[in-house]
Amino acid sequence: MEMEMDTPLTYNNRHLPQSVKDPYWDMDMNLCIVCARCVRACDEVRGDSAITLQSHSGRTIIGTAQGTSLLESGCEFCGACIDVCPTGALVERDYKWDKAVTSITSTCPHCPVGCQMTLEVNKRDKLIRAIPDRHAAANHGQACFKGKFGLDFVNNRNRLNKPLIRREGVLQEATWPEALDFVADKLKTYVGDSYAMLASSRGTNEDNYIAQKFARTVMNTNNVDVSSNTRxxxxxxxxxxxxHPSATNSxxxxxxxxxxxxxxxxxxxxxxxxxxxxxxxxxxxxxxxxxxxxxxxxxxxxxxxxxxxxxxxxxxxxxxxxxxxxxxxxxxxxxxxxxxxxxxxxxxxxxxxxxxxxxxxxxxxxxxxxxxxxxxxxxxxxxxxxxxxxxxxxxxxxxxxxxxxxxxxxxxxxxxxxxxxxLLTGANDQGSRDVGCAPDFLPGHRNLTSEQGRQRVAGAWNAQIPPLRGVGALDITSAINDGKVKALQVIGNNPNFTNGELGDFLEAAKSLDFLVVQDAFSSELTEIADVVLPSQTFAERRGTYTNLERRVQLLRPALGVKGDGEADWRTICQIAQRMGASGFDYTEEDPIFDELNNIVRVYGGLSYGRLEAEGLQWPCLAADMVDTPYLYERTFETRKAKLVNMTLADAEYPMDSQYPLLLAHGRVLHQPDVDMDIVELNNKNSINRQETIKVHPDDARTLGISEGDWIEVVAAGSTIEGAANLTGHQPGIVNVTTLFGELISELEANSSLDPLQHISTLPLTPVKVAKPVTQAAAD
CATH class of the missing domain: 3.40.228.10 (Dimethylsulfoxide Reductase, domain 2)
Known part of the structure; x- marks a missing residue:
């Protein structure tokens, strides 16, 4: 063990067993001094009240507010209680005995809030803990279950350490020069709109600025987007x-x-x-x-x-x-x-x-x-x-x-x-839009249809820019299937490749003439690629992200680079140079940031030095100007805001004749009025309860369903069973509300690379409802 065990506190052994069966954390009440910091953080800061003070044989201790497990107590597993515990009574389970030898504050890559997290690293260069920075302007010392417990994917051993080229149907290791030469030679045959680029929502502003510059000036196309840009x-x-295309306030x-x-x-x-x-x-x-x-x-x-x-x-x-x-x-x-x-x-x-x-x-x-x-x-x-x-x-x-x-x-x-x-989805969706990584906008939010805007950017690059709107993420699958896009360059993995947001993207990608993927880990996409180029994780990177409140913040390397992984901007630059392009001779991130700041007007006063403290919110037009917490205090960009006329129209929603109803799947922290049991499965707590399925009375009459009937809701590829409750609010809508505790248990048990990036979202899903075959036969 590495943890320093010396402490000025008296060890008060209450002879209580440790609680180690809930997801992600352990509780040892023998170490608790009953300071109640955890209770106050949960109640006063997070508003959850999942843990509370309890009396146990005449002694006051900390316990769950309801039942025996956090799964039924309304916990959102944000880790705020762990972060304020002074004794180690509450602690992250993984690496809990590991000692940090270095710590670096960087930006979480899981969502667009841009939480500043202190990344603690042990002597084996493994990320062992993530602690939200309590002084950070973006998150005020708070985090979520993804940022607190979902960053150790960077330690996964399934790293891509060497470039891979498909030869005779098999991906084989290659040297960097060999792989880059191969990609450059191949891409020369697809210059124009037969090529497309999908950049990563976890890519830095520098990465995605270079990605769109490469697509436009080297490949002569506006077919460039971020894979998370589905709305x-x-x-x-x-x-x-x-x-401005952004949130107005902080x-x-x-x-x-x-x-x-x-x-x-x-x-x-x-x-x-x-x-x-x-x-x-x-x-x-x-x-x-x-x-x-x-x-x-x-x-x-x-x-x-x-x-x-x-x-x-x-x-x-x-x-x-x-x-x-x-x-x-x-x-x-x-x-x-x-x-x-x-x-x-x-x-x-x-x-x-x-x-x-x-x-x-x-x-x-x-x-x-x-x-x-x-x-x-x-x-x-x-x-x-x-x-x-x-x-x-x-x-x-x-x-x-x-x-x-x-x-x-x-x-x-x-x-x-x-x-x-x-409310965007990707960690750097806002920044990607700002730097022009979009099929219809250039850096600085310049519309492609603006001749003046195109000339401004073209002059800065000393290159020509195609004027027609490109293919974006939402249309990439159909463009591949229609034969319009034949070569695709993809940076990073994204749940949209497999969750249906982009249609059957993986199947379409198999029909490409040429697929090159830059990623840090193997994935379903790398398995079908023609060339795979190893990348770096966020914890090995330097650069900037822009969060949903327009705050530009630094990404700082906490870990050493694994294998031959390379920064994505550097990989693209080396391909561009091999294709004979100029303007890609950067050797580090600073000149890229300086260049994009010269083009992106609202970034004009930003620099790495100014971002060191807590980041700045654009517009910040000059080095001597302060940033802008909220927009339009004095004036609008076009002098006055524009009201746009509206027209009343009937509701339209695409339906499937095979699945004539829509499932509105909700999820909450707790439902105190619903009976449930906490059961142990593989020595871990899990929730066991009967689901309630709300059906509108009109639909129930049509389907022959009565109150309390056991029914099943069937979607393409999934089924939910439960008791019918005829209190649905809209005809055609079926409501099921599950517990977050069920989700968090599934995530902890998930052995995939980055399960918290691939959480099932809650769209409206086409379904059909019926009684199970056995019950229908009995009736």
């Missing part, structure tokens, strides 16, 4: 209506907001730390929450108003809210007059949202629509947070526009603690 519609209306300003509108977002899992200031404001009674979502998520239990519209009718619902706000004169009239264009025209268009018709389209009663509108407009500042996870692609842009309109009508733009927060 680009979240950002486009923000740029067109306000000026995460921790949300503590002072008085109203929240959350639209189709499971943020407590996807962008966990964003929910912390929201929950704090709500539990302190200073704010209220409106949720629009068919699913039950953790935030819905905090909601004052929870609207469950017919899928595909969200635009009509938001339009109905705006109509109520105008009808009742609770809009911000002064803000509209002073700061917005086309107000009269927009107001006239909103009259088309007659509430009788809105109720018909959405299935939401008029009384609930009025209640939501009044609640949102009743107090400022108000913030809108949206992921649009359950919306069909066809209406996501329109819904984003409607939300921008709602923020403008209520005067919640350009104010502290208000604004709009598009």
């Amino acid at each position: 680009p519609e979240l950002l486009k209306p923000l740029q067109e209506q306000l000026g 995460i921790w300003e949300l503590e002072q907001a008085s109203r929240f509108l959350v639209v189709s977002s499971n943020m407590t899992e996807e962008q966990n730390v964003v929910a912390v200031p929201i929950k704090k404001a709500l539990t302190e009674g200073t704010a209220s929450l409106i949720v629009i979502d068919q699913r039950e998520t953790e935030l819905t239990r905090y909601a004052k108003v929870w609207l469950k519209p017919r899928p595909g009718s969200e635009v009509a619902l938001i339009g109905g809210m705006i109509r109520v706000i105008f009808d009742e004169s609770i809009d911000d009239h002064d803000f509209l007059v002073e700061s917005c264009e086309d107000v009269t025209e927009f107001r006239n268009a909103i009259w088309g949202f007659d509430l009788i018709q809105v109720e018909r389209v959405t299935g939401v009663p008029q009384s609930q629509i009025r209640a939501a509108a009044r609640e949102f407009a009743a107090s400022k500042p108000a913030a809108i947070l949206y992921a649009l996870e359950t919306l069909p692609r066809a209406i996501r842009e329109e819904c984003s526009r409607a939300l921008v309109n709602l923020a403008l009508v209520t005067g919640n733009v350009g104010k502290k603690s208000a604004g709009l927060f598009p």
Whole structure:
């Protein structure tokens, strides 16, 4: 053992057994001094109250708030209790006896919050712990289960140590010069739109700037995107209506907001730390929450108003809210007059949202629509947070526009603690957009259709830029199947390659003429590649990420480089040089960052030196300027914000005749009214309970289902069984709400490389519902 065991504290052996059966952590109450820091962190900071003070044989100790396990107690496994424990009574299970010899603060690569984590490394150069930086502006000392317990994938032995070239159908080791020469020679035959690049959401700004520069200037195509960019519609209306394609405000300003509108977002899992200031404001009674979502998520239990519209009718619902706000004169009239264009025209268009018709389209009663509108407009500042996870692609842009309109009508733009927060998914999705790693935008958010914008970037690069929009991540699979894209370069792995977000991407990739993959680990994609080039993990990298609040932060290397892994920007530069291209002779990250700052105006005042402390939020236009916590305080980029007319239309959602219903799968931390048991499986705690499946009475009559019947919900490739409960809120929707504790147990037991990157999301899923064959026969 390596841990230093000397301590000034008296060891108080209470003769209590250690608790070692819950996921990821161990509890030894013999070491506890009952300081209650863990209880306060869980209650006052996280708002969960999963652990509490208990009386045990006349002695006060720490225990679970409900039952015997954190799985049933509402724990989100953020690790905040571990981080404040001064004695080691609560500790991470893995590497708990290992001593750190170095520690480096860097940026978590799991989501766009950009949490600053102190990475502790042992003498064998293994990452043994990740501790959130309590002074960090992005996360204020908080983390989520992914950042706390999901970073040790960098220690996985399944590393790609050498370049691989497929010869006679088999991937064989090669030298770097040999592999780079091979790739360069091959790519020369695919210059133009037969080539495409998918960069990584974990790629740095420097990586993805070089990736898009290579695609445009060497391969002469705009077929470049980030593999996580499956909802680009979240950002486009923000740029067109306000000026910048980004969130308007800062995460921790949300503590002072008085109203929240959350639209189709499971943020407590996807962008966990964003929910912390929201929950704090709500539990302190200073704010209220409106949720629009068919699913039950953790935030819905905090909601004052929870609207469950017919899928595909969200635009009509938001339009109905705006109509109520105008009808009742609770809009911000002064803000509209002073700061917005086309107000009269927009107001006239909103009259088309007659509430009788809105109720018909959405299935939401008029009384609930009025209640939501009044609640949102009743107090400022108000913030809108949206992921649009359950919306069909066809209406996501329109819904984003409607939300921008709602923020403008209520005067919640350009104010502290208000604004709009598009909830992206990838760690560097915002930065990738900023540096032009997108099929329709150049660095600095310049539209490809702008001749002036193209010339500005082309002049900086001394190269020509193709003017036509390229193929993005959402369309890459069809472009391959149609034969338009024949050569593909992919950087990093992504769950979208296998979860259906990009269609049957892996199958399509098998038909490519040439596939080159840059990655640190073997994957299903590397197995079918023609060339594999070893990369580095985030913990070996230097560079920058930009989080969802526009904060540019440093990525610092904590580990030594494993094998022959190389920085992705450097690999691309060496390929470009072998293809005879100029402008790719960088030797380190600094000149790349300097170059992109010269092109990306809002980064103009940034430098590695200025980012050392806590990162800076763009716009920061010059070295002597401060950064910008919230946008549009004084003016909009186009002088005034733009209201965009809306039209009431019937709900449309793509359906499958084989699966005529939609499953709205929710997930929450705990359900105190649902019976469950904690059972041991392989010496680990797990949840055993009967699922309840909510079905609308109209659908139940059609299907011949009665209250309490045992039924099964069947999707393509999966089945859920449970007892029917005829309280569904919308015809055509089936609701199942499972527990986060079930998910976390599955993740700990998962032996795959990076299970926390591949968590199942909660989209609306086409299903069919029936009684099991045996029961149907009995009936």
